[in-house]
Each structure stands twice: as structure tokens, then as C-alpha cells.
Amino acid sequence: MALNKLSSTFLLLVSLSATLTGAQLIPASPPTPTVPIASASSSWLTTTSPMSNSAYAPSPAAWSKGASKFPSYFGEAKIAHAALGAAAFLFCFPLGGIIVKVWPHRHIVWIHAAIQMFALAVFVASTGLGIWMGLKINALDHYHCVIGLVTLGLLGLQPLMKLHWFHEKIPKVVHFVHIHLWLGRVLILLGIVDGGLGFQFAATFKGPQWASGWKIAYGVCGALVWIIYVSVVIVWVELKKPDAGMTRIAESEELTALHQAWGRSDERPKTADTVASTVHDVEVGEVEPIEPVRPARPRAL
Numbered sequence: 001m002a003l004n005k006l007s008s009t010f011l012l013l014v015s016l017s018a019t020l021t022g023a024q025l026i027p028a029s030p031p032t033p034t035v036p037i038a039s040a041s042s043s044w045l046t047t048t049s050p051m052s053n054s055a056y057a058p059s060p061a062a063w064s065k066g067a068s069k070f071p072s073y074f075g076e077a078k079i080a081h082a083a084l085g086a087a088a089f090l091f092c093f094p095l096g097g098i099i100v101k102v103w104p105h106r107h108i109v110w111i112h113a114a115i116q117m118f119a120l121a122v123f124v125a126s127t128g129l130g131i132w133m134g135l136k137i138n139a140l141d142h143y144h145c146v147i148g149l150v151t152l153g154l155l156g157l158q159p160l161m162k163l164h165w166f167h168e169k170i171p172k173v174v175h176f177v178h179i180h181l182w183l184g185r186v187l188i189l190l191g192i193v194d195g196g197l198g199f200q201f202a203a204t205f206k207g208p209q210w211a212s213g214w215k216i217a218y219g220v221c222g223a224l225v226w227i228i229y230v231s232v233v234i235v236w237v238e239l240k241k242p243d244a245g246m247t248r249i250a251e252s253e254e255l256t257a258l259h260q261a262w263g264r265s266d267e268r269p270k271t272a273d274t275v276a277s278t279v280h281d282v283e284v285g286e287v288e289p290i291e292p293v294r295p296a297r298p299r300a301l
Contacts, residue, residue, distance in 0.1 A: 074136065075208055077129050082198065082210075084126035085148075089191035090221055092119030094229045097184060101237045113159075120155055123191070127152050137205070144201040147194045151187055158184060188229065192222040 071077075096115035100108055127148055134140040161180035199215045 071136075074133065077133055078202065078205075081126050081129040081133065082195070082202075084122050084129070085191070085195055085198070086218065086221075088119045088123040088126060089188060089195060090218075090225050092116075092122060093184075093188050093191070094225055095119075097188065097229060098232050101233055113162075116158070123152060123155065139201075142201060144194060144197045147190065147197065151190050151194065154183065154187055158187075185229075185233070189226060192226060196222065 092115060096112050096119060099115065100112035103111075105111060130145060130148055131140065134142070134145050139145065158180060161176045161183070196219060199210055199218060202210055
């Protein structure tokens with residue numbers, strides 16, 4: 001089991017590295033004249049001409065108005081869009097995913113939820129700016145925009161996967177735990193990769209361009225964040241479990257464990273905190289052994 005985990009982790013890391021590297025190696029066509037805009041003085045951007053490759057460029061109709069027709073703060077909006085998106089997927093979402101696995105706080109569920117909701121709010125702000133820019137250049141059908149909108153929609157569904165925390169009568173929907181966990185991990189990877197695609201898409205804009213240093217920095221940070229996230233959340237957490245390869249609970253046993261843990265809590269008030277604590281214990285494997293499937297360990301002499 002541990003070997004399978006490590007193999008899948010290695011494949012994810014290879015795919016991420018290949019995607020980020022490929023986004024930087026796509027050749028650009030010869031530069032074309034551009035019309036500078038007021039935001040060209042920003043230290044974040046350069047006046048390098050955009051790519052004219054039609055595979056990446058927005059609709060020609062968008063440029064027929066001329067870059068000078070764009071608002072003077074278009075460049076600042078582009079910077080804010082990138083900064084907010086990077087903050088969400090390179091820091092906030094990974095932090096929320098890691099902290100719930102490594103910090104055994106009694107209110108860790110609420111801390112995790114607060115961090116992830118803040119990250120979602122940051123990403124909503126980034127997406128709002130992206131939609132505004134997409135409307136200005138008539139490019140909302142570009143793959144960067146489509147991936148971003150799909151990611152936002154799926155992230156909005158994530159809290160619904162945890163509604164059983166707040167309803168004591170439906171603990172059997174613990175199967176949603178696995179969907180919540182793996183969908184969250186996939187969406188973090190998708191958000192990081194889409195950020196790299198966003199830099200590639202921004203190269204098609206007329207006016208100031210991102211300096212190459214920022215693109216390289218994002219690629220390096222994205223790869224490091226994903227490696228750390230996978231190492232902690234999947235590899236380290238799984239390997240630190242005692243006898244992880246032999247005593248992993250099957251889904252049916254996990255459901256039984258939840259019911260047993262819930263039954264043992266009859267003597268205490270069934271508040272939202274106790275429900276969340278019970279489900280969290282099942283997620284991370286911190287429940288008592290199920291007899292007779294998993295016999296109790298011998299006591300130390």
C-alpha cells in the first residue's frame with residue numbers, strides 16, 4: 001500500500017514538473033509593434049512585445065479597438081489577478097490542507113475551514129478580476145479562463161462534502177470524506193498549473209509584459225509547494241501511521257469505526273464540535289481498533 005502511494009506521488013510530481021517546464025518552453029513568434037499603456041511603468045512588468053501566435057492570442061476583434069482604448073489600470077488589474085491567485089494556491093489552500101493533518105488541535109476542523117474559506121475568498125477576488133479582463137479582451141473562452149472558472153465551481157462544492165459534520169443523524173455519509181480530500185488535492189494542483197498557463201496567456205496581451213524572472217519564480221515556487229504538500233499530506237502522514245501498510249482501514253471498516261466512535265460519545269453533548277471531532281478522528285485513523293478485525297496491541301511490559 002505504501003509503495004502504491006509513493007508511486008502515485010512520484011507520477012504527480014513528474015506531471016507537474018513537465019507541465020510547468022513546457023509552459024516556459026513554448027517558442028514565441030517574432031514580436032509585433034505594440035501600443036504602450038499607462039501601466040507600463042510598473043516594476044512588475046516590462047515593455048516586451050506580446051506573442052502573436054494565434055493558438056494563444058485572444059480574438060482579433062478584441063484588438064481592433066486598439067490597446068489605448070483599455071482602461072489605464074488594466075496592467076494593475078493583471079498584477080492583482082496574478083498576485084491573488086498565487087497567494088491562494090501557493091500558500092492558503094496548501095496551508096489549510098497541511099495544518100489539518102499535522103496539528104492535533106481540538107478545534108482544528110474549524111481552523112482548517114477558516115483558512116480554506118479565506119483562500120476561497122482570495123481566489124474569488126482573483127477570478128473576478130480575471131472575468132473583468134476577459135470581458136475587456138473578449139477571451140473568456142480561452143483555456144486559462146475556462147480552467148479557472150471550473151476550478152472555482154468545484155471549490156465551491158467542497159464545503160458541501162462536509163455537511164455531515166453538522167448533522168448527527170447522517171454520519172454514514174463519511175464516504176464523502178474521501179471525495180473531499182482527493183478533490184481538494186486535485187484542485188490545488190489544477191490551480192497551480194493554471195497559474196502557469198495564465199503567464200503564458202498574458203504573453204499574448206499588447207502592452208507591458210511580465211518579466212521572465214516572475215515566470216521562473218512562479219514555476220519554481222509552484223513545484224516546491226506541490227512537493228512539500230504531497231510530502232506532508234500524503235507521504236509523511238501515511239508513513240507515520242503505525243503499520244500503515246497492514247492495518248489500513250477499508251471503507252466499510254471506516255464506516256463502522258465512525259458509528260462506534262459516535263456510539264461511545266452518547267454520554268457527551270452532540271454538538272457540532274463533537275461531530276466534527278469524531279469524523280476527523282476517522283479521517284486520520286485516530287480511532288480505537290475495531291474488534292475482532294483489528295486485535296488490540298499487546299501492552300508494553
